Each structure stands twice: as structure tokens, then as C-alpha cells.
Amino acid sequence: MRHVEERLWKVARVLYGPEPAQVEHWVEDQRECLYTGRAVELVTGLKALQLTLSARAKRDAGKRDALSDLIGYLDKRLSMMAYKDLIEGDMVIASGIVEGAARYVVGERLDCSGMRWIPERAEALLHLRCIELNGDWERFFAWGYHRWLDQMQAGQRVLIRSNQAEPLPTGASFEATDCQGLEPSQRAKAA
Numbered sequence: 001m002r003h004v005e006e007r008l009w010k011v012a013r014v015l016y017g018p019e020p021a022q023v024e025h026w027v028e029d030q031r032e033c034l035y036t037g038r039a040v041e042l043v044t045g046l047k048a049l050q051l052t053l054s055a056r057a058k059r060d061a062g063k064r065d066a067l068s069d070l071i072g073y074l075d076k077r078l079s080m081m082a083y084k085d086l087i088e089g090d091m092v093i094a095s096g097i098v099e100g101a102a103r104y105v106v107g108e109r110l111d112c113s114g115m116r117w118i119p120e121r122a123e124a125l126l127h128l129r130c131i132e133l134n135g136d137w138e139r140f141f142a143w144g145y146h147r148w149l150d151q152m153q154a155g156q157r158v159l160i161r162s163n164q165a166e167p168l169p170t171g172a173s174f175e176a177t178d179c180q181g182l183e184p185s186q187r188a189k190a191a
Contacts, residue, residue, distance in 0.1 A: 001092055004034060004081075007070050014066040037084030043074050105129055 008030050016022040033042035050067045074081070075167070086093050109129050110122055117125075131140045137138040148158050 002096070004074070005031065007073060011070045014062055033086065034081065035083050037082065039074065039078055039081035039083070043071060043078065046071050046074070052152045105133060 005027075008027050012023040012026045012030075016026060030042055033039065046067055050071065051065060053064050053067070055064075081094050092098075110117055114169065127190070128140075133136055151158050157169060
């Protein structure tokens with residue numbers, strides 16, 4: 001969201017120059033469209049504004065370019081701009097929290113001095129890190145342990161280490177593992 005606002009301010013300054021009251025008023029109008037679920041209306045208005053500018057006049061070249069960049073940026077992201085719904089659902093609309101979480105999950109484990117990762121192994125390690133950070137490590141370990149037990153009981157070789165990535169558990173397979181050690185009457189209660 002803040003990226004969009006930064007772009008709105010940039011365009012407003014190009015459009016209205018040294019008029020801070022006009023700049024602020026224009027940005028507030030555009031922000032209102034964004035926050036009230038009218039992003040398509042915002043883009044349509046920007047396109048209409050762009051048409052009012054002279055196509056040949058040098059005085060409007062900077063304005064045309066700034067509006068063009070903003071329209072291109074917004075057009076590609078209209079499906080992501082359901083800010084009204086997100087706000088009503090008490091969801092975060094700023095990207096800083098997501099960026100901070102990614103830095104915490106990824107950076108803390110993979111971005112240390114001297115580390116080099118191939119994508120497949122880095123992805124596998126990130127899956128494990130997310131499982132741990134979500135508090136599902138015990139369930140994940142139980143899931144893997146039960147899979148090994150099932151393979152051994154079926155007379156299959158159990159490879160603990162392999163060059164092939166194993167699929168990670170889904171919510172359904174986790175729940176199946178949670179119920180495996182229970183008696184039939186207890187399974188119904190757990191489900």
C-alpha cells in the first residue's frame with residue numbers, strides 16, 4: 001500500500017508542482033478511491049486525466065510520463081487492490097510486515113556470512129524453518145516417524161537421507177498422524 005501512496009505523491013508533485021494544498025488534496029482523493037474499493041475507478045480517472053494533457057506539448061511531457069508510469073503500475077495490480085475488503089477483514093495492507101517476516105524467516109537462517117545455497121536445498125530448509133516457526137515441529141516429526149514405521153512394517157527400505165525431495169505433509173496428513181496412535185473411540189473425539 002505504501003508503494004502506491006509514494007507513487008501517488010510523486011505524480012501529484014509533477015502535476016501540481018509548488019502548490020502543496022493542491023498536491024495534498026489530489027492525493028487524498030486518490031487514496032479515498034483506493035481505501036474504499038474503487039481502484040478501477042481510480043485508474044479510469046487517471047486515464048481520463050492523461051487524455052486532457054496535450055500529446056505534443058513539452059510542458060505536459062513530464063506529466064504524461066508520470067501518469068503513464070502510475071497507470072501501468074496500478075493496472076497490473078488491480079486484482080491485488082481489494083483494500084476495502086482487507087481493511088474490513090482487519091487484515092494488514094502494508095507490505096512492511098510481510099517483508100519483515102520474510103527477512104526473519106529467510107534472512108535469519110539463509111543469509112549468514114559465507115553461506116551459499118542451491119535453490120532446492122534452500123527451499124527444503126525454508127519449509128522446515130516455517131514448520132518450526134509455526135509451532136508444528138512435533139507434529140511434523142510425528143508425521144515423518146509414522147511414515148517410517150509404516151514403511152518398515154510393510155517391509156520396505158527406509159531411507160532417511162535421499163537425493164530426492166519428499167513431499168511435505170498437508171493439513172490432512174497431519175491430522176491423520178495426530179489420530180494414528182488413538183483408539184477408535186478417541187479418534188472420533190479428535191476429529
